[in-house]
Amino acid sequence: MQEETEIHRRPTYLVSVLSNKCPRCRQGNMFKISNPYNLKKYMLMNEECPVCGQPTEVEVGFYYGTAYVSYALTIAFSVATFIAWWVLIGFSLDDNRIFWWLGINAFFMLALQPIFMRLSRSIWLSWFVKYDPEWRTHKVGKNERVIDEHKGNW
Numbered sequence: 001m002q003e004e005t006e007i008h009r010r011p012t013y014l015v016s017v018l019s020n021k022c023p024r025c026r027q028g029n030m031f032k033i034s035n036p037y038n039l040k041k042y043m044l045m046n047e048e049c050p051v052c053g054q055p056t057e058v059e060v061g062f063y064y065g066t067a068y069v070s071y072a073l074t075i076a077f078s079v080a081t082f083i084a085w086w087v088l089i090g091f092s093l094d095d096n097r098i099f100w101w102l103g104i105n106a107f108f109m110l111a112l113q114p115i116f117m118r119l120s121r122s123i124w125l126s127w128f129v130k131y132d133p134e135w136r137t138h139k140v141g142k143n144e145r146v147i148d149e150h151k152g153n154w
Helices: 002-009 013-018 062-088 099-113 111-126
Strands: none
Touching: 013 111, 062 099, 062 111, 099 111
């Protein structure tokens, strides 16, 4: 009975990615600090998931690929704000509404950058570490591509 309620309470993929949870168990926090606007420590990640023990650094330089994900997120955000501005306010050649959109979009992109960066790491890790419904009984394998002496050298 308890297992059935846990299955129903298990977060979905989208909820776990948006809340920066471990992709293996979908419960542990990936980041040490939950506030993305603590700009001195907002990118500090746990070395492994505090719940299931999944390492967050799969290999040296693993998170270089998050630049592509972050780029896609910011482009999607800009397209969404452009369409919303076009539908709600509209664009015209007779005034400077497009410059207002550019300014407001730039402001929000700068303000949301810490969230985009965290989200891109969460998405990137979830593509390489899959959910394991039996994570309590399955042990985390040793990553042979991670050399402890080289951690943090990138």
